[in-house]
Amino acid sequence: MSQNLRSMDLNLLPIFDCLMCEQHLSRAAEVLAMSQPAVSNALKRLRLHYNDALFIRSAKGLIPTARAMELHLQIQPALQQLQLTQQSRDFDPKFSHGNISIAMEPTVEYLMAPSWFSCFHQQAPNMRLALYPEHLDNIAERLRRGQLDFAIDYLGFDEQYFQQQRLADEALVVICAKQHHLLKGSISLAQFESLPQVTLVPRPSTSPVNSGFSGSPIEHLIAAQWPNPASFTRNIVLSLSSFVAIPAVIAQSELIAVVPKRLAEQGPWQQQLQCLPLPFAGLKTQLNLIWHNSREQDPMHQWAREQLCLAV
Structure with missing residues (x-):
């Protein structure tokens, strides 16, 4: 073990972790069941050991320095593993x-x-x-x-x-406004390709398997089920950051969108929307x-x- 590590009080590390999570001195003290002066003193010792300010005070609390964020990436997994060794096998959530x-x-x-x-x-x-x-x-x-x-x-x-x-299982549907001038209960493949649509802004996939795919997972699923994947195309006129905003936009426009069925059926805009089956093989996912x-x-x-x- 290096002299640097031997000279450090390892009890300071959970305090550092809590400060990183809370980014507020008094909240960290409350979570740790310590007095605020004791947490402040621990922070002084951490700063001395790492030769870095670690946190900058602001009106809203503490802002971690680049060094603090780098340290936390290394320290937090080790702390979690140590906590696992201390946990009783008879875990009690209460x-x-x-x-x-x-x-x-x-x-x-x-x-x-x-x-x-x-x-x-x-x-x-x-x-x-x-x-x-x-x-x-x-x-x-x-x-x-x-x-x-x-x-x-x-x-x-x-x-x-x-x-x-x-x-959970998830079904996808096409949604449009109740009073859409072209769609009444169903949508053809030609209409699906040509009518103006709302989708999500492209983003990397969560999955490492599909890390090269730009778009949402649902975009990926639609493309995979398209009758001719090589010709997959839609008339995208609006891209939003989340599905949550899509039903409100659809209810007040002539646009269409593909969304999870539960979102269309449970949201506040339900009475102003039509839920239509997709115009190709039923698309279900989980x-x-x-x-x-x-x-x-x-x-x-x-x-x-x-x-x-x-x-x-």
Whole structure:
């Protein structure tokens, strides 16, 4: 062991981790059940050890320096592994203060976050649930490092180091305004190709298998089911950042869009929309809950997987 590491109080590392998560001195003190002066003193010692400010004070709290972010990438996975060795195999969610982080498409968040939060809050009131967008950089690497617990994706990860479980089946439909002047209950393939459409802005796929595909997973699925994939084309006139905004746009325009059926049926715009079958082979897919092999035997992770599936 190097002299530098031997001279450091390793109890400072969980405090650093909490400061990075909270980015606020008083909130970190509350989470750690420490006094604010004690956390402030620990930060001074961390700054001295690493010869860096680590955090810059601002009106809203603490802003991590580049050095702090670099350190956290290295320290957080090690801390998580140490925490696993301390966890009892008889995990009790009622007394857990763990964190569960999940990357997902905003539509999934919109439809499922309320039931997930209710479930976690009732059974594990001290646990924290954090939901992140699915277009974070390099989600596979974040799962490997323990920076994310789960990813939820339509396409799945075809890699030996990941596990996945079906979370829910998903059907896709075409939506248009109730009073659309051309569409009444159905849509032809020619109409689907020619009518102006809304879609998502291109983005890298969550899945490492499809990392070269630009677009949403649903775009990928439509292209794969197209009668002649080489001629796949649509009249895209508007690109949005999330499916969640699409029904409102469709309800007030002559545009069409392909969205998850549950979004069209559960949103506030339901009464102003038509849900039409796709004009080619019925397109069904599933949402996959994905995690890294290293978390397979983690009791908290196992409990979270069960709850996420039950609460869908």
